[in-house]
Amino acid sequence: xxxxxxxxxxxxxxxxxxxxxxxxxxxxxxxxxxxxxxxxxxxxxxxxxxxxxxxxxxxxxxxxxxxxxxxxxxxxxxxxxxxxxxxxxxxxxxxxxxxxxxxxxxxxxxxxxxxxxxxxxxxxxxxxxxxxxxxxxxxxxxxxxxxxxxxxxxxxxxxxxxxxxxxxxxxxxxxxxxxxxxxxxxxxxxxxxxxxxxxxxxxxxxxxxxxxxxxxxxxxxxxxxxxxxxxxxxxxxxxxxxxxxxxxxxxxxxxxxxxxxxxxxxxxxxxxxxxxxxxxxxxxxxxxxxxxxxxxxxxxxxxxxxxxxxxxxxxxxxxxxxxxxxxxxxxxxxxxxxxxxxxxxxxxxxxxxxxxxxxxxxxxxxxxxxxxxxxxxxxxxxxxxxxxxxxxxxxxxxxxxxxxxxxxxxxxxxxxxxxxxxxxxxxxxxxxxxxxxxxxxxxxxxxxxxxxxxx
Amino acid sequence: xxxxxxxxxxxxxxxxxxxxxxxxxxxxxxxxxxxxxxxxxxxxxxxxxxxxxxxxxxxxxxxxxxxxxxxxxxxxxxxxxxxxxxxxxxxxxxxxxxxxxxxxxxxxxxxxxxxxxxxxxxxxxxxxxxxxxxxxxxxxxxxxxxxxxxxxxxxxxxxxxxxxxxxxxxxxxxxxxxxxxxxxxxxxxxxxxxxxxxxxxxxxxxxxxxxxxxxxxxxxxxxxxxxxxxxxxxxxxxxxxxxxxxxxxxxxxxxxxxxxxxxxxxxxxxxxxxxxxxxxxxxxxxxxxxxxxxxxxxxxxxxxxxxxxxxxxxxxxxxxxxxxxxxxxxxxxxxxxxxxxxxxxxxxxxxxxxxxxxxxxxxxxxxxxxxxxxxxxxxxxxxxxxxxxxxxxxxxxxxxxxxxxxxxxxxxxxx
Numbered sequence: 001x002x003x004x005x006x007x008x009x010x011x012x013x014x015x016x017x018x019x020x021x022x023x024x025x026x027x028x029x030x031x032x033x034x035x036x037x038x039x040x041x042x043x044x045x046x047x048x049x050x051x052x053x054x055x056x057x058x059x060x061x062x063x064x065x066x067x068x069x070x071x072x073x074x075x076x077x078x079x080x081x082x083x084x085x086x087x088x089x090x091x092x093x094x095x096x097x098x099x100x101x102x103x104x105x106x107x108x109x110x111x112x113x114x115x116x117x118x119x120x121x122x123x124x125x126x127x128x129x130x131x132x133x134x135x136x137x138x139x140x141x142x143x144x145x146x147x148x149x150x151x152x153x154x155x156x157x158x159x160x161x162x163x164x165x166x167x168x169x170x171x172x173x174x175x176x177x178x179x180x181x182x183x184x185x186x187x188x189x190x191x192x193x194x195x196x197x198x199x200x201x202x203x204x205x206x207x208x209x210x211x212x213x214x215x216x217x218x219x220x221x222x223x224x225x226x227x228x229x230x231x232x233x234x235x236x237x238x239x240x241x242x243x244x245x246x247x248x249x250x251x252x253x254x255x256x257x258x259x260x261x262x263x264x265x266x267x268x269x270x271x272x273x274x275x276x277x278x279x280x281x282x283x284x285x286x287x288x289x290x291x292x293x294x295x296x297x298x299x300x301x302x303x304x305x306x307x308x309x310x311x312x313x314x315x316x317x318x319x320x321x322x323x324x325x326x327x328x329x330x331x332x333x334x335x336x337x338x339x340x341x342x343x344x345x346x347x348x349x350x351x352x353x354x355x356x357x358x359x360x361x362x363x364x365x366x367x368x369x370x371x372x373x374x375x376x377x378x379x380x381x382x383x384x385x386x387x388x389x390x391x392x393x394x395x396x397x398x399x400x401x402x403x404x405x406x407x408x409x410x411x412x413x414x415x416x417x418x419x420x421x422x423x424x425x426x427x428x429x430x431x432x433x434x435x436x437x438x439x440x441x442x443x444x445x446x447x448x449x450x451x452x453x454x455x
Numbered sequence: 456x457x458x459x460x461x462x463x464x465x466x467x468x469x470x471x472x473x474x475x476x477x478x479x480x481x482x483x484x485x486x487x488x489x490x491x492x493x494x495x496x497x498x499x500x501x502x503x504x505x506x507x508x509x510x511x512x513x514x515x516x517x518x519x520x521x522x523x524x525x526x527x528x529x530x531x532x533x534x535x536x537x538x539x540x541x542x543x544x545x546x547x548x549x550x551x552x553x554x555x556x557x558x559x560x561x562x563x564x565x566x567x568x569x570x571x572x573x574x575x576x577x578x579x580x581x582x583x584x585x586x587x588x589x590x591x592x593x594x595x596x597x598x599x600x601x602x603x604x605x606x607x608x609x610x611x612x613x614x615x616x617x618x619x620x621x622x623x624x625x626x627x628x629x630x631x632x633x634x635x636x637x638x639x640x641x642x643x644x645x646x647x648x649x650x651x652x653x654x655x656x657x658x659x660x661x662x663x664x665x666x667x668x669x670x671x672x673x674x675x676x677x678x679x680x681x682x683x684x685x686x687x688x689x690x691x692x693x694x695x696x697x698x699x700x701x702x703x704x705x706x707x708x709x710x711x712x713x714x715x716x717x718x719x720x721x722x723x724x725x726x727x728x729x730x731x732x733x734x735x736x737x738x739x740x741x742x743x744x745x746x747x748x749x750x751x752x753x754x755x756x757x758x759x760x761x762x763x764x765x766x767x768x769x770x771x772x773x774x775x776x777x778x779x780x781x782x783x784x785x786x787x788x789x790x791x792x793x794x795x796x797x798x799x800x801x802x803x804x805x806x807x808x809x810x811x812x813x814x815x816x817x818x819x820x821x822x823x824x825x826x827x828x829x830x831x832x833x834x835x836x837x838x839x840x841x842x843x844x845x846x847x848x849x850x851x852x853x854x855x856x857x858x859x860x861x862x863x864x865x866x867x868x869x870x
Contacts, residue, residue: 103736104743134737190548297856317849318578318768320548327849333856350733357775357829364830369857417778417829449743453716 026126028176030165032427036078037061040409043082045069048089048383048398052376058087060405063428068399080423082409088379089399090145090166090406090426092386093352094264094311095291095345098136099129099149099164099172103349104445113152114159118196118203119216121184122248123159125151129172132443135349140166140432140441142353143414143421145406146177148390150291153187153266154195156203156212160252161185161264163390167426168441181391183288184256186213187266188276189322210275217283220253227254262288262391264311268322270298277306289389291345294326297333304337309389311345314358314365331359331381332366332373343389344381355382360415375415404428476505476840480516481821484525487788489532489796489810494788500530502817505840510813521842523821523835531791531826532809533588533818533838535798536770537763538683538709538729541582541590542572542608544767556595557603562649564623565668566603568594574612578767580847583610585771586820586833589618589808591763591798593683596626600634600642601649602685604672607804609818611838619804623676624709626685627695629741643694649673650702677703681802683729687712688741696724707801709763712742715749718756727801728753731764732780750793751784760789761798778827790827816840 038060045053047068059066059073100112111128114120129149139147144166151158161183164175188209197204203212226244233241255261263280267273267290280287289309290296294317296303296310303310312334317326335342344359346352363378387397396404405428411420424432433439479502486495488510501509503520516522545552554571557563572592582590588610594603602624609616626634627642635641649664653673657663665673676682682704684695692708699706708714711728714721721728732750737743754760762780765772773794781790799809808818817840824831836843854870861868 104739106739138736297853301859315769315772318546321546324546325852327853329853329857333853349736349738353733353735354779360829361775364832368832369853415830417775417827418782420782446737446743449737450716453744 026124026173026176028178029171029173030167030169030176030178032063033167033429033431035060035063035405035425035428035430037066037074037076038425038428038430039073039077039079040082040087040407041079043085043087043409044413045087045399046376046379046414047400048379049400050376050380052374058399058407060407060425060428063405065399065401065403065405065407067401080409084412085422086410086412086414086419087399088143088408088410088414089383089397090408090424091143091355091382092390092397093139093144093147093346093355093382094289094309094343094386094389095347096139096147096149096352097152097347098139098147098349098352099131099133100125100151102130102133103135113154115152115154115195118155118192118201118212119157119249120155120159121157121216121252123151124162124182125149125159125185126162126172126176129162129164129175131169131172131175132445134443134446135352136166136168137441137443138349139352140424141421141434143356143408143410143424144352145408145424145426146387146390146392146396147352148183148264150183150185150264153185153191156187156192156209157216157249157253158185158187158266160261163392165426167431168443177390177392179392179395182252182255182261183264183390184252184261185264185266188272189266189268190320191266206272210279213279214282216249216253217257217279220250220257221283223247223250224254224257256285257283259286262389264289264291264389266291268292268294269325270295273299274302277302277308288391289341289343292323292347293334294323294330297327297330298325300334300340301337303334304340307339307341309341309343309385310334311343311386311389313347313351314344314361328361328365329369329371331362332369332371335366335373335377335381336371341385341388342381343385345386356410356414356419357417358382360417363415375413378415476503476817477842478503478517478520479817479837479840479842480514480520480522481530481819481835482516482522482524483527484530484821485527486510486811487529487531487791487795488812489792490812497527500811500819502819502837502840505816507811507813507815507817507819510811525821528824528834529822529826530811531586531820531822532795532811533820533836534586534773534794534826535761535809536582536587536590536610537765537773538593538605539590539767539770540568540593540595541578541610541767541770542574542576543568543592545576545578547768555593556597558597560598562599562601562645562664563666563669564601564603564649565666565672566594566601567621568592568603568605569617572608572617574614574616577848578770579610579612580844581768581849582770583836583838583843584833584845584847584850586774586822586826586836587770588818588820588836588838590770591622591802594624596624596631596634596685598634600626600631600645602626607802607808609808609839611841611843613839616839618807619802620680621675622802623672623680623682624685625682628686628688628691629739630685639691643698646698650677653677676705679705681705681707683707683709685709687739687745689713689716689744691741692717693720696720696726699726700724711753712745712749714758715746715752716744718753718758721753722757727759727761727797729761729763729798729801732762732776732783734764747779747783750780754785754789759797759801760785760793761801762793774827775829778829781827787827
């Protein structure tokens with residue numbers, strides 16, 4: 001019997017401390033910045049839901065999208081004539097290391113891999129995030145309004161990722177996306193076996209990777225059972241029952257088995273992804289997204305059928321053996337089946353600044369292979385699909401009434417090397433304006449550098 | 456494209472890799488000559504015996520040759536893939552497939568990567584079908600601040616496709632600190648000592664930095680040959696200019712994140728810059744001044760700028776990098792030049808690559824749109840007069856997996 005089935009039998013009133021601890025710890029203190037009601041008119045709008053509207057309007061009010069297309073406009077709104085310009089949802093990067101591998105990339109800032117043990121699901125990336133990373137400002141200028149910062153891939157279980165609003169704050173809590181679930185970064189393939197194999201430790205092989213994963217899941221199952229037994233004793237009136245010892249590692253893994261934490265699995269090869277999917281079935285959890293997946297095109301139908309996203313690069317390949325079969329049509333081929341969830345991710349402080357161009361490359365590679373992909377479809381790769389993979393698609397990732405007003409006005413068609421994000425709104429607040437230096441944030445690190453140099 | 460092209464493209468797969476130069480006519484292109492003639496509308500280019508024979512309007516078409524009707528599309532010189540290890544590496548992390556640096560803990564400027572070049576590397580087709588006809592094989596500093604030497608190679612797949620003179624690579628600044636006693640001042644100490652040894656061999660070999668061959672190499676470069684200094688910080692760039700001037704070295708700056716801060720000095724010293732226009736993060740303390748309009752500022756100041764930095768596997772990204780430089784203020788023609796005529800002139804190979812001129816080796820690319828646009832692609836690639844099959848290991852993998860639900864395992868699909 002799979003563990004999910006056991007969990008389903010638990011009485012609903014039993015609340016495991018697992019979830020209580022997660023819900024309360026290190027809570028988000030983010031609140032939207034002040035905004036004016038803003039009407040964008042005469043724009044070409046890509047909604048992120050597959051639609052393209054011409055000469056259309058969009059109203060932001062109270063931090064939310066009031067309407068897209070046409071609707072009632074209250075008096076006194078700020079109006080932006082976006083003739084000739086394009087409007088999209090704020091871009092979302094499902095795979096970033098901003099904050100945990102910040103600029104400058106000095107050793108003292110190397111906070112993304114707790115490469116001391118192959119299984120560290122107890123660590124949380126947010127506890128490494130440096131909110132002064134200058135990379136956040138560069139990403140904002142590229143239209144990024146939300147991102148997931150993940151631990152690195154040295155470990156089988158790398159730790160929890162955190163989803164952030166791309167706003168400057170003195171604390172990461174001030175950036176933390178309200179209500180977003182945690183992600184768990186897992187890594188298969190070369191990295192863990194290289195890091196630990198070089199130290200003559202498990203894992204040194206791919207089969208060692210899988211054995212080590214499975215052992216951890218078995219422990220997590222026991223952890224859930226122990227807590228369930230304890231809760232049952234309490235429910236039976238045995239008030240002197242001793243609770244099991246809290247375990248940060250197993251709390252995270254139990255959170256995955258309970259469906260509260262989303263699995264972001266770094267994996268390159270098609271055969272390894274298939275193994276991971278079987279392992280998820282064995283232990284009754286779901287893989288939310290494969291990341292990097294340079295061979296995802298080989299199993300595009302399986303990913304779509306199992307509703308697993310592929311968070312991928314447009315053209316990276318060859319930097320290691322498991323990246324040798326990368327092709328430029330990977331994203332387009334993963335996008336092809338019904339029910340697919342293709343995502344363009346960056347994994348890079350440079351790439352996150354031009355996710356739109358990465359999507360443009362992937363789209364045109366696909367079109368040259370005869371796949372006929374339109375901008376209104378491809379925009380989902382960098383908006384609604386990553387939102388889905390982060391569990392924030394109810395709040396953002398598309399331009400629909402009632403959603404967060406995370407919006408970008410582009411100088412033109414964003415699927416171009418020449419397009420620039422002119423204005424970027426986060427929850428309706430204008431946080432970046434290319435024409436107004438006052439609305440271009442500068443991190444503490446960069447302030448006052450290079451004195452005497454005239455820019 | 457008309458049907459003629461379709462027919463001929465279909466036959467290209469049959470060519471052997473040692474294809475001979477063909478007779479080819481490209482009709483009605485917008486020809487970016489990157490030479491004195493500028494851009495020529497609706498112009499024909501006739502290629503035979505590996506060379507550009509004629510450029511003109513309504514040229515006569517001999518029988519039985521390859522004809523491409525460009526219909527006004529851009530024809531440019533083949534693009535420069537930057538300083539790379541194409542043909543020197545296969546998989547970066549597979550150590551035994553990488554030969555781009557000498558990891559001996561000695562100063563060996565005589566090291567030269569050229570004998571390691573493998574024209575059958577999968578990177579050669581992957582790169583050239585994206586419109587790239589040449590690259591500069593670099594030598595990475597692994598054991599000392601002298602990386603060693605490299606050379607230009609045309610990506611036509613030949614064993615002997617090298618051209619131009621040897622180029623010496625030296626690293627200074629942050630990256631080289633660990634190779635010079637953990638001080639960048641130590642780099643200049645070592646570099647000065649090495650140059651002095653080249654002129655005045657030490658009496659005792661025990662304290663010598665260089666081998667006899669190394670001294671010979673450095674002596675050569677004080678007379679002729681380009682010396683590429685990989686350096687980012689403005690103050691280090693100025694020190695490089697002083698050093699090069701002192702020893703009569705013909706310097707080229709590689710990287711140059713803060714080059715814009717010393718644009719005037721670079722222009723007056725006539726020292727060109729190979730740069731990556733995407734660098735705009737303060738990734739380290741040598742590049743606090745990095746910015747997206749670095750290329751535009753340098754070009755406006757009269758510095759010759761070329762693009763480098765996309766690496767080996769993804770060298771095709773050089774186009775996007777030049778497009779970004781244009782997006783941030785560089786004139787479009789200068790953007791094309793940064794991938795063609797500028798790198799050719801910087802390394803003294805303008806008679807081989809970088810422009811479309813009569814009697815030059817035919818290195819041309821026909822594009823389906825703006826060559827600097829991310830949605831554009833190369834349609835026809837000709838390197839040293841050879842029509843390049845638009846195939847690579849990657850296109851074959853694509854074609855193997857493009858068909859849905861094949862009956863037999865895909866191992867039986869062999870595009």
